[in-house]
Amino acid sequence: MRVPANDTARPLTITEQARRAQLVGVTIELVARHGYPGTSLARIAEAAGISKAAVLYHFATKDAVVQAAYGSVLDSLTGYVGTAVDAASGSAAVEAYIRSLILYLHDHPDHTRMIVEGLSGATGIDDTPHAPSRRDVVASLIEAAKEAGDYRPGVDAQATAVIVNGAVDAIVSENLANTGFDTTHAAEVLIAMLRAACGR
Numbered sequence: 001m002r003v004p005a006n007d008t009a010r011p012l013t014i015t016e017q018a019r020r021a022q023l024v025g026v027t028i029e030l031v032a033r034h035g036y037p038g039t040s041l042a043r044i045a046e047a048a049g050i051s052k053a054a055v056l057y058h059f060a061t062k063d064a065v066v067q068a069a070y071g072s073v074l075d076s077l078t079g080y081v082g083t084a085v086d087a088a089s090g091s092a093a094v095e096a097y098i099r100s101l102i103l104y105l106h107d108h109p110d111h112t113r114m115i116v117e118g119l120s121g122a123t124g125i126d127d128t129p130h131a132p133s134r135r136d137v138v139a140s141l142i143e144a145a146k147e148a149g150d151y152r153p154g155v156d157a158q159a160t161a162v163i164v165n166g167a168v169d170a171i172v173s174e175n176l177a178n179t180g181f182d183t184t185h186a187a188e189v190l191i192a193m194l195r196a197a198c199g200r
Contacts, residue, residue: 027069032110070118090148151198
């Protein structure tokens with residue numbers, strides 16, 4: 001965790017850690033509700049019940065606290081999905097990735113909006129929806145499914161990973177626009193398509 005803006009040497013106290021966690025939490029809520037442009041340091045301070053100067057003690061700029069919030073969301077998301085994937089193997093791991101990712105983003109709409117806003121390009125966050133690392137993680141799961149004999153040897157892991165991630169993004173985007181959209185069913189449709197296209 002980043003040390004306070006005015007002290008780069010000493011470790012954080014428990015109180016400082018708690019305050020920073022509070023600021024990250026309210027920032028996620030505010031960005032989800034008002035977007036990045038509508039989230040100011042003053043608004044963050046008001047939501048946390050502290051002064052703007054107190055916010056600046058912990059985070060030097062608005063972008064710094066937004067970046068911390070984005071990082072917190074990603075840590076939570078990847079931890080959840082990683083646990084689901086690690087409990088499976090072969091094609092079941094690919095399917096666990098799809099189900100857990102879609103379920104998490106459905107159940108945490110504020111986190112979904114935080115990710116969308118974080119990737120808007122205005123926040124200074126060095127990440128994109130098309131980062132090679134995201135594709136490579138899924139491609140490695142597909143390669144493992146091929147080695148396990150669940151998928152055909154000729155399946156193109158990289159291309160399939162791009163398609164899977166694109167479909168997941170489309171499902172999540174549709175759910176943001178239409179909260180009645182059945183993401184669980186959509187995840188199962190995607191999995192059925194993947195089995196038909198890649199299975200032996």
